[in-house]
Amino acid sequence: MRRLFLALLAGLSMAPAAYAAQTADKPVAIRPETGKATPTVGMTKPEASSAPVHSYGPRLEGFDYPFPVHLFREVVQGQSVEMAYMELASQRPNGRTVVLLHGKNFCAATWGDTARVLAASGYRVIVPDQIGFCKSSKPAGFQYSLYGMAAMTADLIRARGVTKATIVGHSLGGLVAMRLAITTPQLLDQLILVDPLGLADQLAQGVPYIGVDRAREQERRKTLASMKAYQLNGYYHGVWHRDYDRWLDMIAGMYAGPGRDAVIDAQARTTEMIETQPVVYEFPRITVPTILMVGTLDHNVFGKTWAPTEIGNQLPENSTIGDRAAARMRNARFVPLDGLGHVPQVEDPARFQIALLQALSGALN
Numbered sequence: 001m002r003r004l005f006l007a008l009l010a011g012l013s014m015a016p017a018a019y020a021a022q023t024a025d026k027p028v029a030i031r032p033e034t035g036k037a038t039p040t041v042g043m044t045k046p047e048a049s050s051a052p053v054h055s056y057g058p059r060l061e062g063f064d065y066p067f068p069v070h071l072f073r074e075v076v077q078g079q080s081v082e083m084a085y086m087e088l089a090s091q092r093p094n095g096r097t098v099v100l101l102h103g104k105n106f107c108a109a110t111w112g113d114t115a116r117v118l119a120a121s122g123y124r125v126i127v128p129d130q131i132g133f134c135k136s137s138k139p140a141g142f143q144y145s146l147y148g149m150a151a152m153t154a155d156l157i158r159a160r161g162v163t164k165a166t167i168v169g170h171s172l173g174g175l176v177a178m179r180l181a182i183t184t185p186q187l188l189d190q191l192i193l194v195d196p197l198g199l200a201d202q203l204a205q206g207v208p209y210i211g212v213d214r215a216r217e218q219e220r221r222k223t224l225a226s227m228k229a230y231q232l233n234g235y236y237h238g239v240w241h242r243d244y245d246r247w248l249d250m251i252a253g254m255y256a257g258p259g260r261d262a263v264i265d266a267q268a269r270t271t272e273m274i275e276t277q278p279v280v281y282e283f284p285r286i287t288v289p290t291i292l293m294v295g296t297l298d299h300n301v302f303g304k305t306w307a308p309t310e311i312g313n314q315l316p317e318n319s320t321i322g323d324r325a326a327a328r329m330r331n332a333r334f335v336p337l338d339g340l341g342h343v344p345q346v347e348d349p350a351r352f353q354i355a356l357l358q359a360l361s362g363a364l365n
Contacts (some may be wrong), residue, residue: 042328051080052240054250056257058259059084062251067127069135072156075130077142084108085128088115094122096189098360101108102127104197104270105169105231105251106343114345117353123360126165127147128156131177132266134160134250138259142266144273148263149179154187160219166190166360170345171300172270175279182285190361191290195298195342199318201278207303210275215268219308224252230305236295236341237288247332274302283328289330291359294322295340295347335364 055060067086074081086108100111108127115125129136129326130149153176155226157165167188169177174196181191205212210218228248232240254263296319304312319336326334337355344352358364 001297013178014131014321037072038270041080044236051085056250056253058138058254058262060107060250060254062257063109063253063281065109065135067115068223072152073130074152074155076152078303079137079139079142081131081137081139081155083131083137083152085156086115087160088119088125088128089124090119090124092122093124093274096122096360097124097126097157097165099153099157099165099167100127101123101167101169101173102133103173103343104133104267104274105227106247107250109134109250110247110343110346113349114353118356121357124162124314126157126160126162128153130173132270133309138183138262138266139267140262142269144266146175146179146273146277146279147183148363149176150183150222153180154184157187161189164189166192168192168194168356169196170194171342172274174198175274178279178282178286181288182279182282185234185288188288190360191286191288192290192356193290194344195294195300196292198276198279199321200316202282202301202303202307202315203275203278205315207275207307207315209302210271210306212268212272215271216264218288219255219264222252222255224248227252229273234300235298237299237341241347244346282323283325284330288331289365290326290329291335291364292322292326292329292332293335293337293344293355293359294318295337295342296340297342300342334365335359337358 034093054062065086067088069084069086072083072085074083100108100115102108102110108129111127115127118125131152132138132142132144165187167174167177167180168191169192174193175198177191177193178196178198181188228240230236231244231248236244254260301312301315301317304315307315322336323334326332337352337357340347340351
């Protein structure tokens with residue numbers, strides 16, 4: 001495995017050199033359980049500031065994406081909507097396409113480094129922003145559903161002339177990816193889930209129904225400091241790197257911008273969507289080859305923030321139920337990511353990219 005790891009790393013003509021350069025002069029900490037070194041870049045505690053550095057528009061105007069942004073248009077629920085997406089072609093195409101789906105507090109831009117490495121390794125890459133998020137439309141009064149998100153993602157893939165794709169879904173993107181694998185299995189050649197939401201049904205575990213109105217109130221109370229504190233504990237297991245500031249600013253800046261109400265409304269409606277549309281009971285219907293990756297330090301538990309303490313403390317983390325979830329899918333393997341949290345593609349890009357390439361090549365099957 002070590003030889004495979006080094007061979008893959010050497011083969012990445014566009015591997016994350018910026019990451020290596022950034023950490024070259026930084027101290028390293030040794031993981032006691034593995035003996036491997038990991039950079040300790042800019043560890044900080046949450047700051048007291050409650051105002052983001054930037055203010056972005058309702059469709060993330062003012063925040064630059066790493067690649068050109070295109071628009072895919074459809075009429076949905078009687079409204080004309082636009083799904084923003086990035087697309088990368090490889091100079092050495094291997095004939096396969098990878099679609100990267102973002103999480104709830106993230107955007108397509110978060111996949112930038114991963115998309116670059118995949119393209120350099122021969123893959124065509126498509127990276128959309130779901131409707132209601134980031135640079136895509138946020139239609140008023142919209143009824144969000146996992147079925148709808150999966151359907152529009154499938155429409156985008158087909159519109160780009162792709163008949164088979166590997167779907168990689170992170171967090172909420174994992175929920176959308178699972179729904180896509182259930183409803184349109186003929187479109188997938190592989191499913192890769194990265195710390196997905198939806199491995200349990202929180203309502204059935206006693207988490208109260210939040211509803212759109214209460215979720216909207218919760219969104220209105222968010223500040224830069226509260227967002228950072230939530231991410232620090234839930235996503236990054238108490239360790240903050242300066243690299244994370246850009247992604248925090250990306251989200252917080254939309255809450256501070258002129259489209260604040262539209263952003264809050266979309267976030268509230270999709271929170272209610274996640275809570276009320278479980279896929280866990282349909283895992284046996286996921287038949288495509290699947291890799292389920294979960295960080296062993298992923299402490300993000302959907303619904304815990306509004307659950308009573310006695311219930312919230314009993315909610316299982318993904319790392320404790322990932323193996324059972326994979327076992328209920330027809331052709332899945334559980335792959336724990338030792339020492340990583342909820343967002344491995346951000347926390348340790350180089351390590352995650354190698355694991356992803358291994359998954360794509362079949363080395364983890």
